[in-house]
Amino acid sequence: MDKEIVLKTWEVYQGLVQGLGETCWKIRTVFYTASSAVIAYAFVHSIPFLYVVVAVLSIVFLVLEAGYKQIQNQYIVKSAQIERTLNDLLVEEPHPFIPEGGIMTAIKTPTYRGYCRLLRWRNWLFWVPYAFVFVCAVALACSRAGIKEPADHCDQAMHSKAP
Numbered sequence: 311m312d313k314e315i316v317l318k319t320w321e322v323y324q325g326l327v328q329g330l331g332e333t334c335w336k337i338r339t340v341f342y343t344a345s346s347a348v349i350a351y352a353f354v355h356s357i358p359f360l361y362v363v364v365a366v367l368s369i370v371f372l373v374l375e376a377g378y379k380q381i382q383n384q385y386i387v388k389s390a391q392i393e394r395t396l397n398d399l400l401v402e403e404p405h406p407f408i409p410e411g412g413i414m415t416a417i418k419t420p421t422y423r424g425y426c427r428l429l430r431w432r433n434w435l436f437w438v439p440y441a442f443v444f445v446c447a448v449a450l451a452c453s454r455a456g457i458k459e460p461a462d463h464c465d466q467a468m469h470s471k472a473p
């Protein structure tokens with residue numbers, strides 16, 4: 311087995327893991343930006359329905375990021391397998407470890423089970439921010455929070471005192 315091919319494969323996996331990690335952060339920053347803007351707009355203009363939109367957005371973005379995380383985790387596992395192969399080749403093991411299915415970038419589609427695994431307590435840093443925004447948006451919608459339109463007494467007073 312050629313060490314150069316295995317090393318190049320490992321580099322490809324590492325690049326994919328890094329790219330997927332950056333994509334997850336971009337998803338999260340877009341979520342924070344969009345949800346903050348919609349909540350602020352809903353509060354200023356007293357539109358409680360927009361709080362419901364934010365609650366739905368938090369679920370949509372959670373599912374989107376979780377899908378990317380599942381794919382990233384698969385490449386992390388593949389990278390660890392390649393590292394084992396590289397170690398076997400470096401010590402000139404007579405029968406180096408070969409990952410199941412060989413060396414390839416093919417992955418499985420994200421699953422419901424994978425989504426549930428990401429919602430475990432040990433992954434709380436992943437899902438708690440989405441849950442927090444969801445709960446806040448629902449609470450704001452239920453309380454119908456917002457700036458109430460001020461009574462327009464000044465305009466009425468100015469029109470009645472015209473000379």
